[in-house]
Amino acid sequence: MTITTNKLPKISLNRVLIYSVLILGALASVTPFIYMVMTAFKTYGSATTNVGWPWAPFGDEPLQWINFTEAVETSGKDTQWQTFLFIRYFANSVITSVIIVAGTVITSVLAAYALTHINLPGRNLIFMLILATIMVPNDLTLVPKVVMMFNLKWYNTYLALTVPFLASVFGIFLIRQFFLQIPKDLFDAARMDGAGHLRYLITIVVPLSKPAIVTTALLNFIWAWDNFKWPLLVTRDSNMRVLAVGLQQFLVSEGGTKVQLMMAFAAMVVVPIVVFYFFTQKYFTEGVITTGIKG
Numbered sequence: 001m002t003i004t005t006n007k008l009p010k011i012s013l014n015r016v017l018i019y020s021v022l023i024l025g026a027l028a029s030v031t032p033f034i035y036m037v038m039t040a041f042k043t044y045g046s047a048t049t050n051v052g053w054p055w056a057p058f059g060d061e062p063l064q065w066i067n068f069t070e071a072v073e074t075s076g077k078d079t080q081w082q083t084f085l086f087i088r089y090f091a092n093s094v095i096t097s098v099i100i101v102a103g104t105v106i107t108s109v110l111a112a113y114a115l116t117h118i119n120l121p122g123r124n125l126i127f128m129l130i131l132a133t134i135m136v137p138n139d140l141t142l143v144p145k146v147v148m149m150f151n152l153k154w155y156n157t158y159l160a161l162t163v164p165f166l167a168s169v170f171g172i173f174l175i176r177q178f179f180l181q182i183p184k185d186l187f188d189a190a191r192m193d194g195a196g197h198l199r200y201l202i203t204i205v206v207p208l209s210k211p212a213i214v215t216t217a218l219l220n221f222i223w224a225w226d227n228f229k230w231p232l233l234v235t236r237d238s239n240m241r242v243l244a245v246g247l248q249q250f251l252v253s254e255g256g257t258k259v260q261l262m263m264a265f266a267a268m269v270v271v272p273i274v275v276f277y278f279f280t281q282k283y284f285t286e287g288v289i290t291t292g293i294k295g
Contacts, residue, residue, distance in 0.1 A: 033270070039263040040067055047259040067264040074261055075250055080239050086265070088239050089246035094272075096161045096231075096242060097224040103166030104220045105213055111167075112175035113201050117187060127176070134169050142233070149234050160234040161242070165224065171216040174287070178212035179205065215287030218280050222273055243269045 039047050041063045046054040054061040075086040114120060115127050145164055154160040182205060190200040206213065228244040235241055241249065250265050277284070 036263050036266055036270075039260060040267045041065070042067075042260050044258060044260055047263070064260065067260050068268060070258075071250075071261040071264040071268070074253075074258075075246065075265070076238070076253075078239050085238055085241075085246065086268075089241055089243045092158075092161075092239075092241065093225055093243040095158060097221055099158070099162040100165045100224040101217050101221050103162070104168045104171050105217050107167040108171030108175050108216055109201070109206065109209075109213065111172045112179050113197070113205065115172070115176050116179040117197065117200075117205075130169055130172060142229075146233050155234055156236045156240050158240075161231055161240075164230075165220075168216070168220055171220065174216055175209060175212045178209045178287070182208055211283045211287035213287075214280050214283035218276065218284050221276055225273055 038053075042051070042054055043061055043064055045051075046059075046061060051059065053059065055063065072084050072086040075084055075089070077083070078085050078088040081088055111130075115123055120126065149155050149160045152159075154163070186204055187200060190204060195203070226244055227242070228248070231242045232245050232248075235245070238246075238249070247265055247269055251262060
């Protein structure tokens with residue numbers, strides 16, 4: 001007869017403190033998002049009187065799905081496309097984000113490959129110079145870049161919204177770190193089979209580097225979607241604004257006095273980022289681990 005005993009795992013005090021700090025940090029990060037989503041479904045009265053939970057069993061209000069429709073209608077009309085400005089903002093954000101992500105991924109992959117698989121003279125020096133540009137504050141180059149947009153006659157166009165961001169130093173760094181982990185024997189074997197650099201890059205390197213590439217795409221998508229300062233400076237007409245600028249205009253207009261509509265507008269701005277993150281979460285986590293720790 002054997003007696004089995006269930007021993008509780010030992011939990012050290014340090015681990016309890018670490019998890020407590022992490023849980024508190026996570027709650028502090030998520031609370032504004034939860035407040036935004038909950039307020040988007042409230043009536044004006046519940047939103048302005050800060051009623052925490054106006055729905056059953058503590059209240060009798062239904063979910064106010066109509067807030068989202070009213071937020072879109074309150075954003076105004078786009079005379080060019082004959083639609084609501086929110087839809088135009090959304091389309092502009094999608095267009096600019098897709099172009100920026102595609103351009104950033106392509107340039108980062110090509111630059112990272114050149115810095116790891118091609119024997120360029122001074123390759124490491126070039127990489128260090130590229131990294132050094134991170135030290136230059138973005139605000140320092142803001143005015144010259146805006147003047148360039150005027151001189152190139154790109155002001156108030158999609159070119160001004162996208163072209164300055166088609167390359168990313170962080171993307172080059174992240175993908176280069178992943179490329180360095182690919183065994184050189186694969187390149188030698190591919191060369192013996194007659195594959196050139198472009199074929200080797202497309203058929204072998206890119207599929208193996210999917211986590212790093214997806215991570216670069218996700219980070220640049222979030223940045224492009226949330227970018228506010230640059231679109232505000234290089235656009236003039238409402239129909240060229242993106243969602244982040246549209247939200248600011250909504251706040252200063254009639255819609256800003258209606259808290260529930262403001263939160264509904266903000267919630268619709270955040271939804272694409274959340275959806276994109278959930279679809280790429282696996283690759284994002286893998287990419288951060290493989291490039292961040294081993295790199």
